[in-house]
Amino acid sequence: MTLLVAAIVLLGFGAGVRPLHAQEHHETSMELHHMHLVINHAVEMATEGCNLAMLGEMNMAPGVDEQAVEHGRGMMREGKALIKSVLQSKAMTKLHEKGAGESKEMAYTHKLAEAALAYIDRLEEMHSVR
Secondary structure (H helix, E strand, O other), X not given: OHHHHHHHHHHHHHHOOOOHHHOOOOHHHHHHHHHHHHHHXXXXXXXXXXXXXXXXXXXXXXXXXXXXXXXXXXXXXXXXXXXXXXXXXXXXXHHHHOOHHXXXXXXXXXXXXXXXXXXXXXXXXXXXXX
C-alpha cells in the first residue's frame, strides 16, 4: 500500500513537469549554450589530435606514425578554427546586434573561447604546429 501511494505521489509530481522540448528557453541563452557545446567539442578535438601527434612522435609504428602526427596536428588546427568560426559566426553577430553583447552570459562565452584558444595554443607549442 505504501509503495502504491508513493508511486501515485511521484507520478503526480512528474505530471506537472514539462518535458525539455516543451520548455521555453530564452533564445540568447540557448544559442550561447550551443556555442559552448561547439567550443567544448573543438577543445576535445584538439586534445585528441594532440594525443595522436604525441603517439606518432614516439615512432613505434613506422608508416602509421606519420599519418597519426599529420592528422593530429590537423585536428589541433581545425579545433582552433572551429572556435574562431563560432566567434565570427552570423549567430554571434546577430546576438551582439540584439544587445546581448553586454550580458554576463556573452562575456562568459568570450572568456570561454579565449581560454580554449589559449589551451590549444599550448597543445600546438608542444608539437611546433602553427
